[in-house]
Amino acid sequence: MNTEHRTGDPGQEDVPRLSPAAERLYVRSLSSGGLPNPAVGGGPVGLSAACLSPDELAASEQLLRLGLLAADAAEPARLVPVDPQLAAASVRRRVRLQSARIEEHGSRLVGELTRLSHLYDQASEEGPQAAPVQDLVGLDMITSAIDEAMRDCTEEALTAQPGNGRRADALARALGKAEDLLARGAHLRTLYQHPARFSEPIRDYVTKVSSLGAEVRTLDELPKRLMIFDRRTAFVSAAQDSRRAVLVRHPALVAYLTDTFERDWRRASPYDVRYRGGSAGRGLNEVQQTILRMLVDGEPDDAIARRMSLNVRTCRAHIAKILKAYDAQSRVQMAYQLGRSEALSGDGLRGGVPSGAPSGAA
Known part of the structure; x- marks a missing residue:
């Protein structure tokens, strides 16, 4: 069988990927000796494009573009498998051509944008300034x-x-x-x-x-x-x-x-890089002191978590530690304990970092 292959110049097209469906179809072409050529009407006996499913037709197109299938010169209605090493050489050439075109296009586009940038700068100097x-x-x-x-x-x-x-x-x-x-x-x-x-x-x-x-x-x-x-x-x-x-x-x-x-x-x-937290009032760190202040202000858990950039679960874990620090079983009991200890009168709930935290420069 004559296996001369018709090849065009594929340098002007993108190189497709080899999909699993295309790989399976290539293996099938090896075992069957060929596949029907959808681009040619009719076909050899027992070989018709009608026997290919839509997915297989798409896969055959991939194989053609990759150079893994080619029309048999002696029997154009048949697609025959091509040595993958030959296809790989063709793909390498096409990739080089494609890369060169992309680089050329990028250089040309940068030049065009630079020219427009000069016009933009000139217009800014002579007319309205850049958008505020x-x-x-x-x-x-x-x-x-x-x-x-x-x-x-x-x-x-x-x-x-x-x-x-x-x-x-x-x-x-x-x-x-x-x-x-x-x-x-x-x-x-x-x-x-x-x-x-x-x-x-x-x-x-x-x-x-x-x-x-x-x-x-x-x-x-x-x-x-x-x-x-x-x-x-x-x-x-x-x-x-x-x-x-x-x-x-x-x-x-x-x-x-x-x-x-x-x-x-x-x-x-x-930000003191030596500080590991936990030295503020009742052993609460800065995060917990801030959450405590928000609780006193009546903020719900989800709002506190959002404002502190925490997830709700982590926020509630901090709240549990706050309750434990005040020996409280509920938030109402904690509020009562706060009132008794006059915790709200100090800087701990009103400043950026609670009193007792280190203040050395980072």
Whole structure:
């Protein structure tokens, strides 16, 4: 049988994946000696495209595009299997061509965007300034904008990071950027919530940046993620969607956000990397003292958990420890004990970190 194969120039098409269905169909073609060619009408005796299911037709198309099947030159209605080594060589060539096209397209697109950037800068100088408030959608856009602002920062960066922890990879990236910022002589101040005091990855991060001159404090609540660079540019997270943020350049709005940060900073307590918690009144740590204050204010468990960036189960575990600390069987009994001990009269339930917690600089 003549197995000369007709091959076109596949360099202009994407290379498909080899699906399990396509692999099974290839094995079947090896055992049967071939498959019907859907592109050619009729077919040899006992071999018709009608005997292929829709899934098998799709699989045969994959095999054709991968070069694992080809039309028999002597019998075009039959598709015959091709040596996978020959197909692999063809795929390598197509991948190289595809990579070259992508690189060429990327270079051309970057050049076009750079040209538009020059026009944008020129229009900003001659006409209206850049938008004072701009929506950023997508993690790539947000990260790129923040990275650019951080690279341009020469004086001070202020950041507020709500939540009870950050991923190790995110902290590693943040550390590298913080080191670059501090090496340029800029100052860095960061706010976390109290639960961050009990996160080992954050503790390691704080230890490193503090040794370079950064300052870190914690507070009971932080409403949104906030970053301010040189008091000229700010980034605010949008609601609960981490894929959306707002870039703020309006001087009055940036000043307001800066004042908000400074107010929180004054209320916050320095992050002491030596402190492991549990030295406040009745052995309660900062998280539990903050939860106690919210309980006194009548907050329900789910609201407390949300504000503290905890899950409800963890929040209730803290509440159980609070009840035990006050030797109370119920929250009503705890409230009575609080009244008797005049616990609400001290700073423990009204400040950022309860009285008795260390106040050394991080």
